[in-house]
Amino acid sequence: MRLQTIFLTVFLIISVSIVAAQDSVQVKKDVDRVWDNYELYHETSIKNRFVKHSDVQQLIQKNINSGLFITEEIGRSIKGRSINHLTYGRGKTKVLLWSQMHGDESTATMALFDLFNFLTGIDEFDSLRKMIRDNLELHFVPMLNPDGAQEWKRRNDQEIDINRDARLLVSPEGRALMNIAKNIQPEIGFNLHDQSTLYAAGRTDKSATISFLAPAYNYPKDMNASRKIATQLILTMNDALQTKIPGNIAKYDDAFDPRCFGDTFQAMGISTILIESGGFKADPEKQYIRKINFYALLTALESIAKKSYISQSLSNYELIPENSRSLYDLVIRNVSINKEGISFRTNLGINLSQIKGPAFASMSYNGRIEELGDLELSYGYHEIEASQLSLIPGKVKLLLKSEWDKLTQEEEFQLVKEGYLFVKWLDAKSPAGPLSNRLLNLTNNEIGPLKAAGIGQQAQFLLTREGKPEFAVINGYLLNLNQDIQQLPNVFGY
Ligand SMILES: [Zn+2]
Structure with missing residues (x-):
């Protein structure tokens, strides 16, 4: 008799827990299963x-x-x-x-x-x-x-x-x-x-x-x-x-x-x-x-x-x-900037503005420095703590147009690691506007478009540690130069 009671109790406990388990499965709402x-x-x-x-x-x-x-x-x-x-x-x-x-x-x-x-x-x-x-x-x-x-x-x-x-x-x-x-x-x-x-x-x-x-x-x-x-x-x-x-x-x-x-x-x-x-x-x-x-x-x-x-x-x-309204596409914190011989540390807020593509069916991006100074109350979709890093402008590599045409992505990435962000063709005028499938920008000048980091300037520069480029900001996108090659939506012709 006593044994029967124990069995019955155990049976009841097991049944109740099975029902409870089923209930918890059913708790997932229809709309959530539609989401799945x-x-x-x-x-x-x-x-x-x-x-x-x-x-x-x-x-x-x-x-x-x-x-x-x-x-x-x-x-x-x-x-x-x-x-x-x-x-x-x-x-x-x-x-x-x-x-x-x-x-x-x-x-x-x-x-x-x-x-x-x-x-x-x-x-x-x-x-x-x-x-x-x-x-x-x-x-x-x-x-x-x-x-x-x-x-x-x-x-x-x-x-x-x-x-x-x-x-x-x-x-x-x-x-x-x-x-x-x-x-x-x-x-x-x-x-x-x-x-x-x-x-x-x-x-x-x-x-x-x-x-x-x-x-x-x-x-x-x-x-x-x-x-x-x-x-x-x-x-x-x-x-x-x-x-x-x-x-x-x-x-x-x-x-x-x-x-x-x-x-x-x-x-x-x-x-x-x-x-x-x-x-x-x-x-x-x-x-x-x-x-x-x-x-x-x-x-x-x-x-x-x-x-x-x-x-x-x-x-x-x-x-x-x-x-x-406190977000930026990229925030660089505590980077050392040199402006006309004076160095200081500050924060940069960089945004990507949109440029409509052909037939209004695609978009290119243009990265610019939008804010400089105290960004403690702002955040970035991407952020980097740059207190060990210095901002320097990218160099311009002089190439024949045929050399540019043959440049592989690996070669472009190598040039970025050496501090180049721009190519100037020696024998032709290069086009202006967005360029895809490239890491290097084009320019028709001997120096890049970023003179000094300031409001409204193109977000094209390097972040160096003891003079060696560690990151590149190319058209507003952050590239870690110690990692594998990363694709960018587009670079620019200036
Ligand atoms: Zn609306």
Whole structure:
């Protein structure tokens, strides 16, 4: 009898622990399992951030073919490009999402097409899709500013900033957005943008990869029912994103601006959420941030469908750090600089500005010294402690053009190690502008473009220890000369 009791007890303990173990496996939410399977939904035809209207048109056709979307044209850009509206689902809660009203902000556009692939898929996540379809009516406007996207510029072809046109509605793109919002009267709106990659999340070294805002609807920045829902949805996305990019989430300044669509829609009673995609280390093409966007949007849609966001406490919004413009692409700390015979140690902040490539379909970079002095409250995507190092300008190697043409990467790297950063052709004029697949820059002068380290100067120099080059900064990129050859996105012809 006693033995039986012991066996029974042991059996019960084992059963309970098996059930508990199963529970902990099931704790992983659907959306997180979708994240694990993201590659299944990743729209592979979009390979970089320079998405064009023609890409969007083709992908919309593919989604029409799924039979799950209703599409319509809601307007035309100044150049006559269609502005498209896609509807998915038959639920009660209407949600409007629009992307790329600024033509050079495409991260969310890429993510929307990944999301469409998810929504039209058939697999183990059918219950999540069905829940979204049954509870929500989703309205998408991907790429509101196709003319801007075509030339990779913020504004439309009238030079109007569409996000400052919510009152005057001078732009056809702004009118299309306002019309659809008035026709549909969504409960919730997502205003999808990109921000500078140089924002940090608060006073930290973490980039603001995603920044949120529940825009104000009046100057005193009051809270009302509509803005409360937007805030709670932000908190829901923040909780989820902290598991993927801990510390890389911030919030945008909430000063009221009635020219902006977010603020205007909030005042119209649409719970509007601004999502700004910023930077993430080693993701210049924003393909990881695209995945982060996909995940944030799916998290929000699931939460809206389940109304689970209502459990979020508004006071937690205060805990999200503010955007802080305190990042540089490269920070060099405590380097010795010699200027007109006077040596001193200081810090350098270097940024890469972007130069649009052919057909606005690629990007080159130009590294410049942007700040010099106390950078204690600033951080770099890349940093180097240079208290043992001295900054010296690179030398110019004189070569025949034919010698330059034959130069291998190993030979170029060897020249960098010897202190050369530039080549001047002896027998021809060399071209200006970005050069790819090179380590050495070209110049038509006997000396390089960096005279002395100063604000606005080209970030082209060496960091030496006892006269020997240990690092090179080539066009703003840091190269460790004691490591293997590293590729650079581009160098420059001066
Ligand atoms: Zn924007």
